Amino acid sequence: MTIISNNIINIYYILLDNYGNQNWWPVTGGGKFEIIVGAILCQNVSWKNVQTSLELLKINNLWDYRAIYQSNFEHLSECIKSSRYFNQKAQTLKNFMALVIEDFNGQEEKLFSLTLRDLRNTLLSINGIGPETADDIIVYAALKPSFIIDQYTKRIASRVGITPLNNSYSEFQTIFEKKLPKDQKLYGEFHALLDKHGSNICTKKNPLCEKCCLQNICKHYLVNK
Ligand code: SF4
Structure with missing residues (x-):
């Protein structure tokens, strides 16, 4: 079977058919x-570890923008210890909360009312927020379309034959966004499906x-079978 050249949307439908809606963000x-x-x-950490941190933040009443903004740094770090790089992430949390409190009057909806371009630039200006985190926030919290690229997406896309693994974040993002309708729901669902597939089937090693539902359109599979 030949590889379909414009197969990005096909991958989405095959994964959706195989796994069903993932309904992210949990x-x-x-x-x-x-x-x-x-x-x-x-x-860089499993979701299970993140859940432990989220529970501790809740139990310790660090469960809104102002609470984290005003929190003791060591206490905040201690609560999110399970999420690795906890000092760095605690500082990023504080940086984000400072932006919401100081520049947007504590109202996330004011931040999210920025245009997509301004919102992304604002998020990327926060020390500790990189493109993947910014796009996670844009898609799942601000409900705007900015395709998220992570290691699972890169791995699957490169193996299937869409683009080489060593391309940059923005090169991957441009390729996906050019081939897909600019639709926040589709972006969010597709990202969740790629993560599901990358963690369960298209594993690193x-x-x-x-067992893969993408084998008929996968260059890696068709070349190596
Ligand atoms: S066929 Fe193999 S390499 Fe290709 S997407 Fe599926 S699991 Fe990954």
Whole structure:
């Protein structure tokens, strides 16, 4: 079977058909605040560890913008210890909360009412927020379309044959955004599906190609089978 050249949207539909809706971002009642904190904490760590940190923040009454803004740094770090790089992430949380409190009167909706371009630039200006975290916040909290690129997305896209693995974040993002309708819901669902597939089937070592729903459009599989 030949590889379909414009197969990005096909990948989305195949994954959706295989796994169903993932309904991200998972929250436990904390709304957009919880999404933002989760997005900052989840870099380079498992979601299970993030959940432990979120629970501790809740138990310790560090569960809104002002509470984290005014918190003792060591106490905040201690609460998020399970999320690795906790001092760095505690500082990023404080930086984000300072922006919301000082520049947007403590109202996230004012921040999220910026245009997509201004919002992304504002988020990227916060020390500790990189493109992936910014795009997580934009898609799942601000509900605006900015395609999220992570290691799972890069791995699957490169193996399938969309673009080389060593391309930059913005090169991957441009390729996905050019081939997809600019739709926040689709971006959010697609990202969740890619993470599901990348963590369960298209793993870093020994991908489970024989069980993979993408094998008929995957360059890696078709070349190596
Ligand atoms: S066929 Fe194998 S390499 Fe290709 S996407 Fe599936 S698991 Fe990954």
